[in-house]
Amino acid sequence: MADKLDVLQGTLDLLILRTLQWGPQHGHGIGQAIRARSGDLLQVEHGSLYPALHRLRREGWIDSEWGVTENNQRAKFYRLTGAGKRQLVAEESKWKLIVKTMARVLRPQE
Amino acid sequence: MWRKILWWWRRDREEQDLDEELRAHIAIEAHQRLEAGDNPEEAEFTARRAFGNRARIAEETRDVWRPVWLDQLRQDMRYALVTLTRNPGYAAGAIVSFGLGIGAATAVFSAVEGLVLNPYPYSGADRIVVMSQAEGAGPFRRTLLTSDEARLLTQAGSLDAVILWDENWMWTKNEGVPDMVYAGRLSGNVFQLLGVPPLVGRTFAGDSWTSTSDLAPVAVLSYRYWQTRYAGSANVIGRTVQVADRQHTIIGIMPERFRFLHADLYIPLSSDKDQRWTLLRLRPGVSIAAATAELRAFVQQFHSPEGRGGRGDVRVSLTTLRNDEAGNLHSLLGILLGAVTLLLVIGCANVSILLVGRGIHRRYELAVRLAVGASQARILRQLLTESLVVSMAGGVVGVAVAYTLLAVIIAWIPPGVIPRDMDIAIDVRVLVFASVVAVLAGLAAGLSPALALSRSRLSAGAGGRSEVSTRGTARTHRFLTLVQCAATVVLLAAAGAALRTLVALTTAPLGYDPRNVAVFGLTFQGPHDPQQTAGYSERIKSAALDVPGVESVALTGPAPTPPVEPRRSPIEIPGVSDGSEQVVIAEVSREYFSTIRVPIRAGRIWTDSEDRRRAHVGVINATMARGYWPDGNPIGQRVRLDVLRNNRNNGDGSMELSANDQWIEIVGVIGDVRNDGLRKPALPEVYVPYTLRALGAVLLLVRTSGAPGGIADELKRKVAEVNAEQPLMASSSLEERLSENGWARQRFAASLFSACAALALALAAVGIYSVVECAVSLRTREFALRISLGASNARILREIFTSAMMTIALGMGGGLSLVAILHRPIAAWTESSLWSPVSLTSSMIALAVVGCCAVLIPAWRAATMDPMRILRTGE
Numbered sequence: 001m002a003d004k005l006d007v008l009q010g011t012l013d014l015l016i017l018r019t020l021q022w023g024p025q026h027g028h029g030i031g032q033a034i035r036a037r038s039g040d041l042l043q044v045e046h047g048s049l050y051p052a053l054h055r056l057r058r059e060g061w062i063d064s065e066w067g068v069t070e071n072n073q074r075a076k077f078y079r080l081t082g083a084g085k086r087q088l089v090a091e092e093s094k095w096k097l098i099v100k101t102m103a104r105v106l107r108p109q110e
Numbered sequence: 111m112w113r114k115i116l117w118w119w120r121r122d123r124e125e126q127d128l129d130e131e132l133r134a135h136i137a138i139e140a141h142q143r144l145e146a147g148d149n150p151e152e153a154e155f156t157a158r159r160a161f162g163n164r165a166r167i168a169e170e171t172r173d174v175w176r177p178v179w180l181d182q183l184r185q186d187m188r189y190a191l192v193t194l195t196r197n198p199g200y201a202a203g204a205i206v207s208f209g210l211g212i213g214a215a216t217a218v219f220s221a222v223e224g225l226v227l228n229p230y231p232y233s234g235a236d237r238i239v240v241m242s243q244a245e246g247a248g249p250f251r252r253t254l255l256t257s258d259e260a261r262l263l264t265q266a267g268s269l270d271a272v273i274l275w276d277e278n279w280m281w282t283k284n285e286g287v288p289d290m291v292y293a294g295r296l297s298g299n300v301f302q303l304l305g306v307p308p309l310v311g312r313t314f315a316g317d318s319w320t321s322t323s324d325l326a327p328v329a330v331l332s333y334r335y336w337q338t339r340y341a342g343s344a345n346v347i348g349r350t351v352q353v354a355d356r357q358h359t360i361i362g363i364m365p366e367r368f369r370f371l372h373a374d375l376y377i378p379l380s381s382d383k384d385q386r387w388t389l390l391r392l393r394p395g396v397s398i399a400a401a402t403a404e405l406r407a408f409v410q411q412f413h414s415p416e417g418r419g420g421r422g423d424v425r426v427s428l429t430t431l432r433n434d435e436a437g438n439l440h441s442l443l444g445i446l447l448g449a450v451t452l453l454l455v456i457g458c459a460n461v462s463i464l465l466v467g468r469g470i471h472r473r474y475e476l477a478v479r480l481a482v483g484a485s486q487a488r489i490l491r492q493l494l495t496e497s498l499v500v501s502m503a504g505g506v507v508g509v510a511v512a513y514t515l516l517a518v519i520i521a522w523i524p525p526g527v528i529p530r531d532m533d534i535a536i537d538v539r540v541l542v543f544a545s546v547v548a549v550l551a552g553l554a555a556g557l558s559p560a561l562a563l564s565r566s567r568l569s570a571g572a573g574g575r576s577e578v579s580t581r582g583t584a585r586t587h588r589f590l591t592l593v594q595c596a597a598t599v600v601l602l603a604a605a606g607a608a609l610r611t612l613v614a615l616t617t618a619p620l621g622y623d624p625r626n627v628a629v630f631g632l633t634f635q636g637p638h639d640p641q642q643t644a645g646y647s648e649r650i651k652s653a654a655l656d657v658p659g660v661e662s663v664a665l666t667g668p669a670p671t672p673p674v675e676p677r678r679s680p681i682e683i684p685g686v687s688d689g690s691e692q693v694v695i696a697e698v699s700r701e702y703f704s705t706i707r708v709p710i711r712a713g714r715i716w717t718d719s720e721d722r723r724r725a726h727v728g729v730i731n732a733t734m735a736r737g738y739w740p741d742g743n744p745i746g747q748r749v750r751l752d753v754l755r756n757n758r759n760n761g762d763g764s765m766e767l768s769a770n771d772q773w774i775e776i777v778g779v780i781g782d783v784r785n786d787g788l789r790k791p792a793l794p795e796v797y798v799p800y801t802l803r804a805l806g807a808v809l810l811l812v813r814t815s816g817a818p819g820g821i822a823d824e825l826k827r828k829v830a831e832v833n834a835e836q837p838l839m840a841s842s843s844l845e846e847r848l849s850e851n852g853w854a855r856q857r858f859a860a861s862l863f864s865a866c867a868a869l870a871l872a873l874a875a876v877g878i879y880s881v882v883e884c885a886v887s888l889r890t891r892e893f894a895l896r897i898s899l900g901a902s903n904a905r906i907l908r909e910i911f912t913s914a915m916m917t918i919a920l921g922m923g924g925g926l927s928l929v930a931i932l933h934r935p936i937a938a939w940t941e942s943s944l945w946s947p948v949s950l951t952s953s954m955i956a957l958a959v960v961g962c963c964a965v966l967i968p969a970w971r972a973a974t975m976d977p978m979r980i981l982r983t984g985e
Contacts, residue, residue, distance in 0.1 A: 027131065028138040046162050050132070050171040058174065073138055076131045 012044065012052050014095055017080065017088040020062060026075035027053060053078060061087045128168055136161050182488075186495035193496065200468055201500070203876060204461045208504020208555075210869055211457030212547050213511025214450040220516060220540040222443050230431065231367040233305030237270065237392045239401070240434040243409055244425045245690050252675060253426075254385035259412050260297070263390075266408055268401035270393045271303045274386040276379055277371045279807045281633040281837060283352045284339060288837035290633050290807075291335070293353055294373035295380075301330075303391055304370060309333065311347045311362030314378050328378065329358035333366040335374035353377055354806065389431065402428050423690075442859055445936060449604055449866045452597040454547070456870050458555040459590040459597075460877045461504075465497060465559035466586050467884035476563055489564040497556025498549065505548030512536065512544070522858060562586060583888070587881045588917050594874040595921020595961070596928055598867075599953055603929050605867035606949025607942040608860040614942070615856050621783035621792065622670055623707040624844040628818035629669070630810040630825065631839030644722060644801040647808070650836070651699070653828040654812055657821050664705040664811045665800050667697040671848060676785050676793065679753030686738050693734060694785050694793045695753055697800040697808075703729075703780055705813045706844070711735070713745040713778030716799055724801045728774040734794035735779045747776050754802060774798055788853070811844065818843045871960050878964040882914050886972040893972055894980035907973040914965040915958075922954055 019025060019033045030053075031044045056062045061084035067077040080088070140157035144150060161167075194201040232238060242250040255263065260272045274297040282291040301313035314328050329351055331340070340346045350357040358377055370376075379386070392401050406426040433440075469476075476489060513536055562583075632650065634643060647665055654663040668677055677696075682689035700721050703710065712735070716727045728749070735744045754772045774796075782792035800808065814821055822840045829838050842850070849857075886893075893906050933944040 026134070026138070028135045046135070047167045047170055050128075050167055051174045054128075054171050054174045069138060071138075071141055073134065073141060074130075075134045075138060076127075 011095075012048060013056060014088075014091045015042070015044075016049075016052060016056060016078075017061065017084055017091060020078055020080045020084070021088060024065075024067070024077040024079035026067075026069065026077050028075070029069075030078070056084070059087075060084075125168075125172065128171055132161070132164050132168060136164075182491070183495065186492045187499055189492065190496040190499040194500070197468065200464055201503075203880070204464050204500045205503045205507055207457040207460040207464075207873060207876070208501050208548070208551060209507030209511055210873065211450075211454035212501075212505050212508025212544060212551060213515060214453050214866065214869070215547055216508055216512035216536075216540060216544040217515040217519065218443070218446050218450045219543050220512065220536050221519075222447065223537075223539060223543075224535065225439055226432070226443065231306055231365075232303075232431075234391060234394075235432065236430060237394065238303070238431040239390050239392060239398065239428040240431060241388065241390055241405065241409075242427045242429070244427070245423065245692075250425075250427050251678070251692070253388060253409065255388045256383055256385055257381035258383075260386075260388065262411070263405070263408055266401075266404050268392055268396040268404050270391040271299055273297050273300045273303050273389050273391075274379060275300060275371065275388075276384075276386050277373060279631055279633050279839070280354050281352075281806075282354075283835075288835045290631060290837050290839050291351075291353060292372070292374045294371040294376045295378065296376050297379050297386075300370070300376075303389070304368075306365065306368045308362035309365040310344075311360075313362050313364075313376075326378065327356045327358045328361045329353065330362045330364060330376045331360060332364055332369065332372075332374055332376070334369075336363045339374075351375065390428070398428050398430075402426055445604065446862060446866075448936075449601055449863060452601055453866055453870055453873070454551060456594050456597050456873045456877070457504075458551050459594045460873055460880070461497065461500065461551075461555040462559055463587060463590050463877050463880045463884075465493075465556060466562065466583055466590075467880055469493075469559055469563040470583055470884065470888060473563065480564075486564045490560050493560035493563055494553065494556045497560065498552040501548045501552025501555065504551070505544055508548065509536070509541065509544050512540075519862075522861075558586065584885060587884065591878055591881050591914075591917045592921040592924055594877045595918050595957060596924035598870045598874045598957055599922055599925025599950075600928050600932065600944075601863070601867040601870040602953030602956060603925075603944045603946075603950055605860070605863040606946065606953060607944050608856070608863040610942040610946065610949060612853070612856045612860040615788050616853055618784070618788055620671065620788075620848075621708060621781050624670075624848055626814050626816065626818055627706060627844035628812040628814060628821060628825075629842060629844055629847060630812065630822075631807060632665075632810050633807040633837060633839075634805070641724070641801075643804065644724065646833075647699070647800070648722070649832050650810070650829055651701075653832045654810065654825055656828055657812075657824045659814045659816060659821055660825075661813045661815055662701050662705045663813075664701040665699040665808045666702050666811060667800060667803070667805050667808055669809060669847065670706055670844070671784050671788060673847075673850075676795075677753075678793075679751050679796075681752070681796070682750040683738055683747070689750070689752065693751075694795040695751060696785075696795060696797045697803050697805060698797050699800050702797070702811070705811050706783075708783055709781040711779040711781055712743075713776075715778055715780075721799050721801060724799060726771070726774040726802070727777045727799065729778040729780055729797045730776055731780055731785075731792060731795045731797075732782050733792045734796065737794055744776050744779060748773050749776065749796070750774075751796060751798070754798070774802075788848075810838075871956065874957070875960045875964040878914065878918065878961055879968060881917075882910065882965050883968040885914075886910060886968050890972065890975070890980055894975065894977035897975075898977040898981065903973040907969050910969040910972060911965055914969070915961065918958070918961040918965075922957060925953075926950070 015034050016030055019030050019037075022033075025033065027049060031046070031049055034042055034044050053062070053064075057064055057078070061081060062078045063081050064076050064078050067075060069075050136154075136157045139160060140153045143153035143156055148156065158164075230238075241253040243253045244250045255272070255274060257274065260274050263269065263272045276295040278293060278295070279290045280293045282289050298315055301308075302315055308330065311330075313330050314326070331346070331351075336342060336346065346360050347362070348359065350359050352358070353375070358375075364376075390401075390405075392398070405428070406424065409424050409426050480486065480489060516536065632647075634646070651663050651665065654660060676694040678692040679695045680689050681687060681691060681693045700715050700718065702708075703715055711732050713729075715729060716725060719725075720727055728751075730744060738744065739747070750772045751774060752772065754774070780797070783795070784790075784792055785795050786793045812818065812821065812825070826838055826840070829836050897903065897906065929944050929950065936944070
């Protein structure tokens, strides 16, 4: 159980950082963006999203600011910090390595 | 870590922020659904449902922020504050108990810190030593050195420096008005040795005690004198101040903390053959033992036949300045520290009692919480947090108490009890001490009640009045009462001992009658030719006799019971003593004995004309007569006094009197006067006519027919008629001086211990009251039932009373055994033994009476209650 959670957590962080690369976004928007980009395959639980956002903020990878949506609604917008951008690069290459390794391990024998 | 704590402080705002953020999320979702075509209510509702449990999500997010324990601590503290404000009586009792205990401990600690741990502003203070010496089997006395001896001593390899000084009231002129100034005359290396830079200007320097030439007439002011006489004016440097017959140029001002000798100003000491006070500084790394061995050889040399003569059997002792000056305080402070520790124990026991008592009412609550899953550790932590909150509040109160207590105590400290250059204040170290004590006290007081309560089980507690819980509580309570009573007995015994010492002191036979004698200080404006001084003093004396109400007037060098060590001189008695022994010497006018009413035992006092023509006669005290002529008659014997050798003025250096001038003839024997403090028996003493020595300052003793208060103004007028330039220091009466110098220290100690004991008694009374009150409230229903079934009120009263008094009696027994154990090890520190039937009995009675009252109030209430009302309402 704990292992699975860890993997999910790491992935969620990467997803959030990646989503914020396109610009500041609020919690609702991030959830929607992930869902949309994954073709509705990835459903982000709110109970995971908000703790993750606050954790990332504590790490200093993202920053938050109150702002107004295009529909004129108040919302808290998160944006990537410099450290966050570096972290994203690191996470991405780590993820690629995992995918490559997993793929190699899982490749059917010739 | 810091960020986490910061988070924690900003927590409320953050929480609100998070809440808003989540609401905003739902609002956006709802808006989108609305746009997708849902109707408003439905959109709102689905948005909420889709979001999930907002409180749980908020909770999980919050967990990211900060460690859980910090949050729980906050909860516990908030809860503790709420319970405290709901029970103001309990809170006040606990905080005051803690506050008094911690306050007393803090005040005493700051005294210990100021007097023992860190007393001096001087550099290398731990290497500055005081030298004492003893001849033969005699007692150790401070060594006095002449300039020549000091110069010889500097050759000792273990010494860094030798300083000499002299302190005296001297004549000065303040804005044209004659005045007196307390001057320290210092050898030139004193400032260098003490290493305190001047606040303004410079200090004088050099080995001036080795030179015989005239010194530059300069003066360095103390901070206090600069403030009082010159109002802290910036341009005093370069101005002159008259000291005795010379104008001294002010060259510097010392900082406030520099209070060497507590003098008004410091002027250079000229070198002559007089003996001076001395301090030595050891070279770094030299041990006291090594230095003692080396210096012994030097001091022996001073006493060799070509020196002052003597048997050469000299012992030398070196003490660090700190131990020397604070040495007599160590015992007082040690015992005081013990006393306040006991006080703190009593205070903690009180809080424990209150905590246990209050815990009984909370058993149900705690049992329920344990039953629904709170861990014992969690409950324990919460209860400890509560007692810590109380003890911290107590600590704050305690520091405030200590602050006021210290102010009061310092104002009360009689002069001479604390070395003059020490400082007592509440500083950072004292505050750290107070906080540590507060935490420890909180843990000590809270631990056992918390442990007991955290084991509450629903089965035991849910009924509210289980027999099991009551018995456990009663046991804890009985133990705490026992501890309190035992500690109180010890404190009462200590106060009793201090009081007995005081009584012994104030009733000690002085050998003279100090009542109705006014004392005035008289300084002569230098160069004093003894002959001239004699004539002048006679005129002052007869002027004083003209004042109405004056019965007799006398002049004396030293006070009858000097506040410091009596002045001594080596004495040579042909066939009896060869000059290695010393006797106390006093220069007095012949009326001295009749004025303070010292009885004549044999022979006569010298006559008026002998006084005036400076006859070489003297009177000795009974101790001396017994000691040196146990079988013979001292009258008519001749003795040689070393102190009379140097019979010339400091400044002019003109004539050295012949050796013959040192011999005096004993003409009379008088009764013993306490001349070595009030505690010790009189030392051998020789009284000589004051005209034999040139004295810069004398005391004018004036016996009046009534109280001596009113004569000062008239006396001043009369003296001004003789010489308008003559300053006269209006001092107090002889009795007041005695009380200041001799009794005050003991009175001070006695009042401190009495205050501790009274406080202990009060705290113990509160403790006993709370215990009985709690026991009674637990058994209210039982008593009501029994009364309604026919038990008499008296029986109930007796039952409560006996069980409580049994505990108190047991505590007294414990206290007695404690005193029995303690009185031997601390006997060396106290002058009166703790183990005295009188003070122990009165301590017991005091505690018993107070205990009785504390028990009777709640017991009476229980015995006289209305049983039907209790049984009906259940409370």
